[in-house]
Amino acid sequence: METVTKKACETHVYRALDEVTAETAAFPIMETLNKAEELSTTCDYCPQAAIYVVSNMQSPPIS
Ligand SMILES: [Zn+2]
Numbered sequence: 001m002e003t004v005t006k007k008a009c010e011t012h013v014y015r016a017l018d019e020v021t022a023e024t025a026a027f028p029i030m031e032t033l034n035k036a037e038e039l040s041t042t043c044d045y046c047p048q049a050a051i052y053v054v055s056n057m058q059s060p061p062i063s
Helices: 013-024 035-040
Strands: 005-008 029-032 052-055
Touching: 005 013, 013 052
Parallel strands: none
Antiparallel strands: 005 052, 029 052
């Protein structure tokens, strides 16, 4: 299955969930970033720091 991973801030996490669901037809998994990742990761929808990673896999590869 294709892996879809989206990073989102508090405001855009529901949009990310919607998009992962639409793109994969699978139930999305939402995980929170740890502090170090949070500081270096930007939301896919705005310039804010991302807080959540939404994907269609149990352990998304975050690098
Ligand atoms: Zn955002």
